[in-house]
Amino acid sequence: MTTVLSLAYRIVITTVAFYAILRFKKLMSAMRIICLLIWLGLITESAGYFAAKYYGSNYVIFNIAFYLEFILIVIYYHYSIPILRKRKLGIYVALAGVVLGITNNLLLQPILTTINSNLLFIQCLMVFCLSFFSIHSMLVSDCEHLHLHRKAHFWIICILLLYESATLSSWGLYDKLGHNELEKAVMLDILLLTVNIMTYLSYGFVLFYYSKLKHDEY
Numbered sequence: 001m002t003t004v005l006s007l008a009y010r011i012v013i014t015t016v017a018f019y020a021i022l023r024f025k026k027l028m029s030a031m032r033i034i035c036l037l038i039w040l041g042l043i044t045e046s047a048g049y050f051a052a053k054y055y056g057s058n059y060v061i062f063n064i065a066f067y068l069e070f071i072l073i074v075i076y077y078h079y080s081i082p083i084l085r086k087r088k089l090g091i092y093v094a095l096a097g098v099v100l101g102i103t104n105n106l107l108l109q110p111i112l113t114t115i116n117s118n119l120l121f122i123q124c125l126m127v128f129c130l131s132f133f134s135i136h137s138m139l140v141s142d143c144e145h146l147h148l149h150r151k152a153h154f155w156i157i158c159i160l161l162l163y164e165s166a167t168l169s170s171w172g173l174y175d176k177l178g179h180n181e182l183e184k185a186v187m188l189d190i191l192l193l194t195v196n197i198m199t200y201l202s203y204g205f206v207l208f209y210y211s212k213l214k215h216d217e218y
Helices: 002-026 029-055 059-080 082-087 089-107 117-141 152-177 182-208
Strands: none
Touching (some): 002 029, 002 182, 029 059, 029 152, 029 182, 059 082, 059 089, 059 152, 082 117, 089 117, 152 182
16 A cells, blocks of 8 residues: 555656646746745655665655755745735744754754654644734735635645644654554555645646636735
8 A cells, every 4th residue: 555655656746846847937936935845845755765775764864854844834934925024034933943943853853863743843833823824814915805715825825734734743653653563654654645645736736727826925
């Protein structure tokens, strides 16, 4: 099961990443950050696969990727929410997250041997807070002609909320289980792969329909 899902995941993420290259020039700033996020996912999965195969561990690869992912997601909200961009709050949030993540690696979760699940937890909280704030901004800016389902940013926010919720729970449990409970670890692998496939397919659909959606950076 995991072999089939792994193959499907690689096909999906590679296809969407290449499609993002074709669409990149036609996108606004915030959506370009999502493209970078997609490419980061492809690079991370590829590097993680080879690191696990040849070095027996890919903790370093994924931990570094988590920092980059955190920064890119914050920058996405920075560009898509005017008040963050105007007051440069996105930059401060990104810096604070990186500092907390490094502190956690130094004191609690060594970067070489564990997953930085505490940084993932911080990222999840940040995504939830900024997502709800973003939706509130949409409602306020377009209360007379409210069609959230026609807004590209609304769908991106939904994707991020789904991804963060599932990824946090999966990685947190995976780090605790390790290889001691193989059956449960396999189930978590299946969950992670399924969520990732859904996430990148959803990114692909938003990119495909981008020209038909409202993509104003309100």
